[in-house]
Amino acid sequence: MKNLKNVITVVFMTLFSITNYAQSQSEVAGDWVVGKQNTVIKIEQNDGIYCGTIISSDNPKAEIGKLMVKDLKVKKGKWKGKTYSPKRKEWYDAEFIPKENTLDVKIKVGFFSKTIEWVRK
Numbered sequence: 001m002k003n004l005k006n007v008i009t010v011v012f013m014t015l016f017s018i019t020n021y022a023q024s025q026s027e028v029a030g031d032w033v034v035g036k037q038n039t040v041i042k043i044e045q046n047d048g049i050y051c052g053t054i055i056s057s058d059n060p061k062a063e064i065g066k067l068m069v070k071d072l073k074v075k076k077g078k079w080k081g082k083t084y085s086p087k088r089k090e091w092y093d094a095e096f097i098p099k100e101n102t103l104d105v106k107i108k109v110g111f112f113s114k115t116i117e118w119v120r121k
Contacts (some may be wrong), residue, residue: 027098028072028079031055031121040121041068049073051083061086072096083107 028050032041037059043052052069054062070091072081079096083105097104103118 021063028096028103032103033121034058034116034120039061043069043072048111069096 016028028043029045030042030043032052033039034041037057039057039059039062040055041052042055043050050069050072051067052072054064054066054068056064064087066084070082070084072079074080079098081094081096082091082095084091092107092109094108095106097106101120103120104115105118106113106115
């Protein structure tokens with residue numbers, strides 16, 4: 001009887017872990033509104049790695065289809081990837097922190113860091 005309880009506990013914990021893992025994988029996927037000009041970036045998975053492109057914007061200079069997030073994947077329990085800065089025309093390393101309906105994008109350059117909040121559409 002004790003062994004049966006242990007087996008049931010292990011099965012339950014395994015199923016719970018798999019469910020949580022699947023949910024955490026989709027936390028960054030979706031449409032995100034960025035900035036004051038309602039730029040929408042769609043993050044989706046391709047071959048196990050996530051990337052994000054602009055799908056709409058009120059900014060006439062925004063390029064629809066432009067890659068803005070690349071190489072996004074979980075590393076050591078954190079979402080890490082690169083984000084593009086159109087003003088500087090450079091890619092920067094970033095940490096993506098999913099919250100309830102927001103995605104905090106923390107960009108570090110040298111000693112400086114900046115966090116930008118994206119809102120789920």
